[in-house]
Amino acid sequence: MTNESNKTEQQPDTIEQETVENTDEVVVEKQQAEQEVEVLSAEQEKIAELEQKLAAALAKVDEQKDSVIRAKAEVDNIRRRSAQEVEKAKKFALEKFAGEMLTVVDNLERGLATINAEDEQQKTTYDGVNLTLQGLISGLDKFGVKAVDPQDQPFNPELHQAMSMQPVEGVEANTVIAVMQKGYELNGRLIRPAMVMVSK
Known part of the structure; x- marks a missing residue:
């Protein structure tokens, strides 16, 4: 127990x-x-x-x-x-310089217009001025300066400046009938518009 x-x-x-x-x-x-x-x-x-x-x-x-x-x-x-x-x-860069040279081109062209190329006494003067003008235009052309001469072309307000308008028979309206002063472009940019007379 x-x-x-x-x-x-x-x-x-x-x-x-x-x-x-x-x-x-x-x-x-x-x-x-x-x-x-x-x-x-x-x-x-x-x-x-x-x-x-x-x-x-x-x-x-x-x-x-x-x-x-x-x-x-x-x-x-x-x-x-x-x-x-x-x-x-x-x-x-040549824009201002080219603009100044255009005045010389204009003066040489005006001078040529006053010289009678048929006159023997003035022929040498004409040839000298013409050679100078062609040399200047050639030099400007090398640097991209091109003339705008719109004779008998349609009026273009982007390139031309209308000085007067005249009715002309047989000519379509808004056609350049006379160029008072050529215009010029520098590498495609307008540096001076052409002064023109336009047909009505």
Whole structure:
């Protein structure tokens, strides 16, 4: 009986001990689970933070790409405009000089008109003035100065300046019937319009 009572007395102690051990294991497992959850949530926070930083960095890269593309386009535009301005400067640098030379051309042409080329005494003078005029016109032509002589052509207000209008039989209206002064262009740009008489 004593043995049985000892067994009975020992059993509750063993049960209590097992219960305590089980409880301790549950507490330890619970703590481990909480720690794992904390570690996971900390890692998730870190991942979320890194994802935000990555998104911000990618947005910054896109913004920088856009800035670089715009800057390159602006540089290309500046380069193109500069090249065009240099080209225009080369083409039209002689505009004022050519304008002054046109007065000399006009005076030589007027001088030729007053000399009688058939007269033996005036023939050498005529030839000399004509050679000078042709040399000047040839020199101007080399630098892109071209005459606008619209005789018997339709009137063009972009190239011609009408000084008067007259009715002329057998001539279509708005036709240049007389050129009072030739016009000139420098590389396609009008530097002086032709002064003309136009038919009504």
